[in-house]
Amino acid sequence: MNGILDQLLVVTVIVVCLSYAVLTLGPRSLRRSLAQRLLRWLARAPRAFRRPALVARLERVGVASACGGCDSCGDAKTPAPDSREVKIPVATIGRRR
């Protein structure tokens, strides 16, 4: 195999994997800036590269939390806790008034 082609292929694979790892697990600010750069690059790239799913995923990157690809864990923040707490005496449970 041509040595240059070999090295070019390996470097491309490493760059793609590194970008993916940063986009998936990196800090939010880094993910956001990388996603914006990639979106700008995609906007100029030939149509074949502008996959709608890829664009949608990149647009979500800056918003979603870091995720290791587990189950659907959602992205909404926990609602603020309610200060009111109802305490029911154990002795009254199960008794009707």
Add this chain to the structure above:
Amino acid sequence: MDSAPSALSPLIALVGNPNCGKTALFNILTGSRQKVANYAGVTVERKEGTLVTPKGLRVRILDLPGAYSLEPLTPDERVTADVLFGRRAGEGQPDFVVCVTDATNLRQNLRLVLSLKRLGIPMVVALNMTDIARRRGIMIDTEKLAAELGVPVVETVGVRSAGVKSLVKVLNDTVLPERKSAPLEWRASSAADLEHDQSEVRRILKLVGGDRLEGVTFSDRVDRVVLHPVAGPLLLAGILFLVFQAVFAWAQWPMDFIKNGVSVLGTYLNTVLPASLIKDLLINGILAGVGSVLVFLPQIMILFFFILILEDSGYLPRAAFLLDRVMGSVGLSGRAFIPLLSSFACAIPGIMATRTIQNPRDRLATIMIAPLMTCSARLPVYALIIGAFIPARRVWGGLELQGLVLFALYVAGVLGAMGVAFILKRLKAGSHLQPLMLELPVYHWPSLRNLALGLWQRIEIFISRVGTIILALMVILWALSSFPAPPPGATGPAIQYSIAGHLGAWLAVLFKPIGFNWQISIALVPGLAAREVAVGALGTVYALSATGEDVAGVLSPLIAHSWSLPTALSLLAWYVFAPQCLSTLATVKRETNSWRYPLIMAAYLFALAYVGSFLTYRIASAVLGAGA
């Protein structure tokens, strides 16, 4: 699922008591595949999908967490209340509400219907689970119910697509009103309101029928055994024991099949590709790393097969009831059981599920111990080490020894969690035990569709992790382990001179007291992204350390040859406690709205893991001899 077709599309919210079948309806209406199970509190967050009505109107459907009232007591109920009152940022209140009610428990469900009516949003009542109600002899006059409530009432069966036709027809015929922009004013219910609602419910039930029949049901008869103070815990222990036995006993041949497939592919690539960097990357980086993880798919499937059956049958809340006393002794509420059990799949949904816990202290304690439950990502690590060091033989009248060790590791995680909860209870002075109030759902046979769908989703998740983040990390690790190249005249394996080799040598100093060599030390670093990555990393590191070719798929005998038994036991102890998952820490940050708790969690778990491994290694070395 189409997440957001247009912000202007009408918004329809599915609201109802917990475990009345909202998500099952949502899945059928929108074609989604959200998790469905037979216990309260499966959905803890809003989920969105779309439905195109027969007349072509595209509507957004929201599946909301179950709520008993519009005055939230738990974080998941607050999600529902916030959506209904239009208090969520960037989202108006729903245009229409589908109030899903459980036809077998109308007495409880009608109170929420009356509250929703007061809210003033156009509404339809979906009388769900009517098939089960009929089988139990519960007959409800839907026309009379609609007349009494003043809203349309339709019968639905959320587990069958034909069961939602009438609901789709109502949605199709309804003219949705103009969207309101201002959030609703809501006056909290007074005691008089509650009394009024209750008497209204009694009045309506008397008119329409549908009150729960008295007498002993099938579920009651089963519960006599399942909830028995002696037979119940024994049955629970037996079920869990069976699961871990099956994980090893049933998975052997499919694992061998995958292992052989990876090996054949490695040999083939080795033969057809000329010597090059890309060949090294494919065989020693990708195939050795990814292949080592992929082989554990059958064991994960068997584990989830049992978890899904337990979830769908209605057994899980009973297990929570049985364990309430045990959990109470260490300061946890029985309600923590289901989040902790979810953590056996993955700590992230487990931590999310703590939203169903009312008391903030109980919730925080449950979040802090959730990562100690053995998640499925740890299974490949355990299975690899057990497979390499524990002989596959039967003991004590036919029990699999490997399954017994796996069971012991899961128990170790649970005991560790109990110990930490006990300490948290001591630290939090003034915390008081909350009584457990839990709905026990009716038992039913697990739906084959749900089971198949659930298993398929787990396969998708696992393969997707292997094909994305694990693959990416393996390629990065290969690069770090291959460059820079060894200097001329170097005699050791090339990896020793690489960046990863130097990093491993440095980390090995830190981990030497607990018996880890430099290869293990390297594998722990990418393992921070996700635990099972450590197995792939070991595959890659050992492939690059070896002088021979094609080691993909033979990691188990390789580590059996190069590690001592105390080292293997120490690594198992490490994985019982170590917080090797960044996503979990990120979720804790999100759920607690603070960096304080994830940092405390990471620190205490690392300390626990290090001490646990140190003791295991030292004791095992003393008992077995250093060279064991």
